[in-house]
Amino acid sequence: MKETGKSLLIGSIGGGIFFLLDLPLAWMLGSMCIATVFAVRGVQMHVDATLRKVMTAVLGVMLGSSFSADTVQSLIGWSGGLLLLVLSIFLSMGVVYVFYRKFCNFDRITSYFSASPGGFNIMYEAGEAAGGDGRTIALVHATRILLLVMVIPLVFNYGLTFENTGNAVTHSIWGDPTQLKDYVLLALAGVVGYFGGTKLKLPAPHLMGPLVVVAALHVVDISSSEPPMILVYAAQLVIGTAIGLRFLGSSFREVRRIILISCVSTSLMMVVVVFLAYEATSLISVSIPGLVLALAPGGLAEMALVALALGIDVAFVSVMHVVRIMLIIALIPALYPVTQQAWRIKDRLFKGQPPA
Numbered sequence: 001m002k003e004t005g006k007s008l009l010i011g012s013i014g015g016g017i018f019f020l021l022d023l024p025l026a027w028m029l030g031s032m033c034i035a036t037v038f039a040v041r042g043v044q045m046h047v048d049a050t051l052r053k054v055m056t057a058v059l060g061v062m063l064g065s066s067f068s069a070d071t072v073q074s075l076i077g078w079s080g081g082l083l084l085l086v087l088s089i090f091l092s093m094g095v096v097y098v099f100y101r102k103f104c105n106f107d108r109i110t111s112y113f114s115a116s117p118g119g120f121n122i123m124y125e126a127g128e129a130a131g132g133d134g135r136t137i138a139l140v141h142a143t144r145i146l147l148l149v150m151v152i153p154l155v156f157n158y159g160l161t162f163e164n165t166g167n168a169v170t171h172s173i174w175g176d177p178t179q180l181k182d183y184v185l186l187a188l189a190g191v192v193g194y195f196g197g198t199k200l201k202l203p204a205p206h207l208m209g210p211l212v213v214v215a216a217l218h219v220v221d222i223s224s225s226e227p228p229m230i231l232v233y234a235a236q237l238v239i240g241t242a243i244g245l246r247f248l249g250s251s252f253r254e255v256r257r258i259i260l261i262s263c264v265s266t267s268l269m270m271v272v273v274v275f276l277a278y279e280a281t282s283l284i285s286v287s288i289p290g291l292v293l294a295l296a297p298g299g300l301a302e303m304a305l306v307a308l309a310l311g312i313d314v315a316f317v318s319v320m321h322v323v324r325i326m327l328i329i330a331l332i333p334a335l336y337p338v339t340q341q342a343w344r345i346k347d348r349l350f351k352g353q354p355p356a
Contacts, residue, residue, distance in 0.1 A: 003046035010045065011035050011241035015233075024153040025309050027233045028240035028302075032149065035244025040255055047242045053194070053206040055238040056301055058231050060207040061190045063304050064214025065226040066314040071219065078316060080284045081294065085324055088276050088295045092117050092269040093332075099268060104261050107132065108343060112336065114140040117269055117297030119328040126333040139255070142246040143262035144269075148298035149243065153306050156289060173229040182225035189213040189223075204300050204325060211318065232308075239301060269297045286316055294320035 014034030018026035038045060093115045100111035113127030120141040128134030190210040197209020217223040247255055277291035284291065290313030296303055300321045307317035 004048040007045040024157040028236035031240035039247040055235040060210030064211040067215035071315045092272040139258040
């Protein structure tokens with residue numbers, strides 16, 4: 001825990017600076033940036049895994065609080081978004097796979113698992129087990145999340161003008177003492193969801209479990225409260241610092257090259273996302289910013305925090321990212337043998353093709 005305390009203290013310095021500068025998602029972006037710098041410089045840092053899971057559960061409680069009976073009624077209208085999501089996953093993955101192969105000299109396996117628009121841990125494990133370059137796969141995915149979490153809030157906050165489609169998190173930092181019973185209920189729901197999500201083997205269980213339980217309480221109108229903002233800031237700090245620490249053990253030269261590659265590949269993914277969002281907004285009853293956030297190939301917890309902080313279709317974004325992660329985890333590794341067979345057929349037809 002001593003290492004964790006030191007890491008979070010360093011992260012809080014970055015978060016505090018960003019907070020004073022009035023930047024969006026200050027505690028996550030600031031801690032993420034400073035932790036990345038320290039990690040690349042070789043400073044030994046660590047965030048306790050259990051603490052991160054607990055803070056992820058807090059985020060799940062916060063996201064569950066954004067649901068209501070109206071959300072359930074909206075689910076039917078969101079069905080078109082699911083088709084759009086599937087199209088976005090495979091189209092962006094195909095474009096980025098070609099980029100890695102043609103311009104970055106990645107081998108086929110590394111390109112395939114690096115091109116997945118999500119599922120960081122699963123893609124790393126499956127890709128390395130299949131014979132890919134696990135370090136490259138991990139760095140590409142970590143950089144993709146880092147870039148999206150950094151750029152999207154800044155673009156939406158300063159670069160684009162849009163009408164908020166939800167309520168940004170603006171309630172009291174310490175909460176309302178008169179709602180103590182509701183806070184206790186939310187805490188119990190979070191604990192039940194924390195352990196229940198793991199037991200049921202949900203994707204991102206420590207976020208999904210609390211989200212589902214608290215959402216159910218809000219939908220049936222047993223509770224209408226939200227956690228105090230101080231807990232949300234704490235979750236941002238822990239998650240942001242942990243993202244930065246993914247670069248521990250990486251040299252500056254290695255990180256620089258991967259960042260340059262990932263800047264291009266992430267931009268290609270976002271071009272696909274923005275194009276689909278603009279084309280489909282008239283068919284789906286969701287705003288363009290909401291569709292962009294829902295389709296963006298960032299982490300579930302990270303993109304949910306962005307939606308929460310900016311007040312953009314929070315329930316829709318949360319649901320879509322849950323489905324996105326489930327699809328990616330279920331389909332991408334499962335389709336790898338089929339892809340391998342396609343590579344073999346291609347090699348037979350075009351014998352000049354270099355081996356995988």
